[in-house]
Amino acid sequence: MNDVPPADRWLSPAAARALLAGPDVSRVAPALLGCWLQAGPVTVRLTEVEAYAGVGQDPGSHAHRGRTPRTAPMFGPPGFGYVYLSYGLHWCLNVVTGPPGQAAAVLLRAGAVLAGAPTASQRRPGAREQDLCRGPARLTKALGIDRSSNAVDLLGADAPVRLLLAAAAAPTDLVRSGPRVGVGGAGAGTPWRFFLAGESSVSPYRLAAPRRRSPP
DNA sequence: AGTAGGATAATCT
DNA sequence: GATTATCCTACTG
Numbered sequence: 001m002n003d004v005p006p007a008d009r010w011l012s013p014a015a016a017r018a019l020l021a022g023p024d025v026s027r028v029a030p031a032l033l034g035c036w037l038q039a040g041p042v043t044v045r046l047t048e049v050e051a052y053a054g055v056g057q058d059p060g061s062h063a064h065r066g067r068t069p070r071t072a073p074m075f076g077p078p079g080f081g082y083v084y085l086s087y088g089l090h091w092c093l094n095v096v097t098g099p100p101g102q103a104a105a106v107l108l109r110a111g112a113v114l115a116g117a118p119t120a121s122q123r124r125p126g127a128r129e130q131d132l133c134r135g136p137a138r139l140t141k142a143l144g145i146d147r148s149s150n151a152v153d154l155l156g157a158d159a160p161v162r163l164l165l166a167a168a169a170a171p172t173d174l175v176r177s178g179p180r181v182g183v184g185g186a187g188a189g190t191p192w193r194f195f196l197a198g199e200s201s202v203s204p205y206r207l208a209a210p211r212r213r214s215p216p
Numbered sequence: 217a218g219t220a221g222g223a224t225a226a227t228c229t
Numbered sequence: 230g231a232t233t234a235t236c237c238t239a240c241t242g
Binding site for chain 2: 069
C-alpha cells in the first residue's frame with residue numbers, strides 16, 4: 001500500500017528521545033504531527049495530539065496532583081508509553097515527554113491509516129476508513145494497543161508499538177491548535193490540542209465553532 | 217447538524 | 230462514593 005520510508009527521513013531513536021525530552025510539552029506535542037505509529041501490520045500517520053504537563057502546572061493533567069501508581073510512567077524517561085483506561089472502557093496512549101522526573105505526556109488522539117487498513121477495519125467493524133483512528137480510543141483499538149504498552153519504550157527498532165519521529169516537522173501553516181477535548185475546570189482554556197488542517201481523520205469533538213448563517 | 221444518554225471500571229478522595 | 234484526557238446509538242431539527 002505504502003512504501004517503507006527512506007531511513008534518513010526519520011530520527012534515530014537517540015535523536016527522537018532527545019527531541020521528546022524537551023522541557024516544554026506544548027512545543028514537543030506539535031512535533032509529533034505527521035509522525036508514524038506502527039503496531040503489527042497497522043501504520044498510522046498522526047494528525048491530532050494533546051499536550052499535558054506535570055505536577056502543579058496543568059490542572060487537566062493526570063499528573064497534576066503528583067505521582068500515583070497509575071501516572072508513574074509520566075515521571076519516567078521520554079519516549080515511553082503511558083496507557084490508561086478511560087471511562088472504564090477505552091485504552092488511550094500517551095507518549096511520555098520531558099526529562100525524567102518532570103511529568104509530561106502527549107496524548108495521541110487521531111491518525112490516518114497508511115497501511116494495515118484491513119486489520120484495523122476488522123478491529124473496528126463498520127467504521128469508515130477516515131474514522132478508523134478518529135479519536136484516542138479508536139486509535140488504540142485499530143492498532144490493537146492496550147495496557148501491555150504501558151511504560152514500555154516506543155522508540156526501539158523492535159518495539160511492538162513503535163513511534164517514528166519525522167526528521168522535519170509538519171509545516172507550521174498546517175498546524176492548528178485549540179482547547180483540549182473533554183478537559184474541564186481550570187485547564188479547560190489551555191489551547192494544547194494540536195491537529196493538522198484539512199485532515200478527515202481529526203476527531204470532531206472540537207469546541208463550538210459557532211456556525212455563521214451566511215459565510216462570505 | 218447537533219445533542220443526549222448510557223455503558224463500564226480503574227483510580228483517587 | 231465520585232470522578233473520568235470516550236464512544237456509540239438514537240433522537241431532533
